[in-house]
Amino acid sequence: MSTLATLGWGPYFSAQLSSEEASTLLVGRVVADRGRRLRLRFEAGDRLVIVPGHLLGAEPAPVAGDFVLAAPGEPPVVARVLERRSALSRNAAGRATVEQVLAANVDLVLVVQGLDEGAHPRRLERTLAAVHASGAEPAVILTKADLVPDAGAALAEARAAASGAPVLLASGVSGEGLDGLAGLVGPGRTAVFVGPSGAGKSTLVNALLGRAEQPVAAVRARDARGRHTTTARRLFELPGGGCVIDGPGIRELRLWDAGGIAAAFDDVAALAAGCRFRDCRHAGEPGCAVAGAVEAGRLDAGRLESLRKLEREAALQEARRGGAAARAEKLRWRPIKKAQRRMYRDRDRG
Missing domain, CATH: 3.40.50.300 (P-loop containing nucleotide triphosphate hydrolases)
Structure with missing residues (x-):
């Protein structure tokens, strides 16, 4: 088995390479994240590589575990981060x-x-x-x-x-x-x-x-x-x-979106399938199977409250992301609008 295959390289990643990239660039996996410099493991061994400035502030910026393409050189320079599986x-x-x-x-x-x-x-x-x-x-x-x-x-x-x-x-x-x-x-x-x-x-x-x-x-x-x-x-x-x-920083995962809540509470979802109302929020509605399970001791009340708390937190996070996106769009248009006002002012003067 090749070095990259032992590291998880497979069809998902190889399918992302063009024929030109496959013949001219090196494939490696990030084994150490050091900011501007990364340690990559190539088929021929480990090398320190340079991350160009335009990738450092971009998305996705390379992190530990990424598969990347690097241009040969002394040192090699990261050209592209391959699409992540997770x-x-x-x-x-x-x-x-x-x-x-x-x-x-x-x-x-x-x-x-x-x-x-x-x-x-x-x-x-x-x-x-x-x-x-x-x-x-x-x-x-x-x-x-x-x-x-x-x-x-x-x-x-x-x-x-x-x-x-x-x-x-x-x-x-x-x-x-x-x-x-x-x-x-x-x-x-x-x-x-x-x-x-x-x-x-x-x-x-x-x-x-x-x-x-x-x-x-x-x-x-x-x-x-x-x-x-x-x-x-x-x-x-x-x-x-x-x-x-x-490594450092991987100690607590703060919830980023609601995508994993249902899987983490699939037992509650199974109970909810028995609720009388499809949109039951398990907060006192008649015929609530989840509340019935809590009363019968089949579901911990603390677990249900934990689910509610995470759902509220995820909704707040989603609202904040929407606000952040709106602010970023406003900032993007600010210089454009300023240039338009300047153009109109100059035209009126002429």
């Missing part, structure tokens, strides 16, 4: 409504939760909704089971929130669950670790690689909070096949 995104930090792509062409998102903080079902639901929206599959990895008195109860709580996604107990220290974790990734597939600092993501990466590649640090004793130890998003090849991406 993109792990969140709303960028700050007040602006801007999509930030964290990783590209991801098949599996491993949501890591340390049980020293509890199962956090509401956090899991939010993250899983964002994962489904990306086009990738989710799996939940529970770490630090040795720090809780009843890991079985925490496992059951996480499974109830995961809506059918695989949930595993794993430890990068003891090796528990690593075979099952590696089996989820598999040859030709790419996984990315998501989770709060101190949950054990980098420890799991090192355990899967069989070497200390990612730095790790102990959590703070006073509040059990972790510290960032990774400095750049990187893609690693696993010994048994497949790849994993880890």
Whole structure:
């Protein structure tokens, strides 16, 4: 198998190349994101490449996991980013409504939760909704089971929130669950670790690689909070096949759109099919099957409230995006209108 094939290269990407591009440009995958410079893995090995200025501020700007075309040279220069099969995104930090792509062409998102903080079902639901929206599959990895008195109860709580996604107990220290974790990734597939600092993501990466590649640090004793130890998003090849991406910023996925909410709450959707009214909002309407399930104890009231909260948040995000688009269009037309006014003024003077 070729180097690129082991990294996930296949017909979806090769079909995007013209015959001229296939004969004149190099194909590589981004294995380290360093801003103006990227580390790409080509068939002949790794090279640092230059990202031209017009691509840095453009969409899509290359990120870890992207397949790109580069013009040969010393160093090579990125010519084009190939269309992504999936993109792990969140709303960028700050007040602006801007999509930030964290990783590209991801098949599996491993949501890591340390049980020293509890199962956090509401956090899991939010993250899983964002994962489904990306086009990738989710799996939940529970770490630090040795720090809780009843890991079985925490496992059951996480499974109830995961809506059918695989949930595993794993430890990068003891090796528990690593075979099952590696089996989820598999040859030709790419996984990315998501989770709060101190949950054990980098420890799991090192355990899967069989070497200390990612730095790790102990959590703070006073509040059990972790510290960032990774400095750049990187893609690693696993010994048994497949790849994993880890790095800073991939700790919490903020909901970008509503596309994954239904999949994250498919159990509620199944119940809603039994409601008397097709447009039932499960807020006191007669004949509401969802409310009936809550009353009967078959659906956690907290899970229903979590769904409502995410739907409200997604609607607000959509409204903000519409406002941002309108502002961008207004800015685009501003110099045009100014030039028109100047033209009319000059014509009147003449």
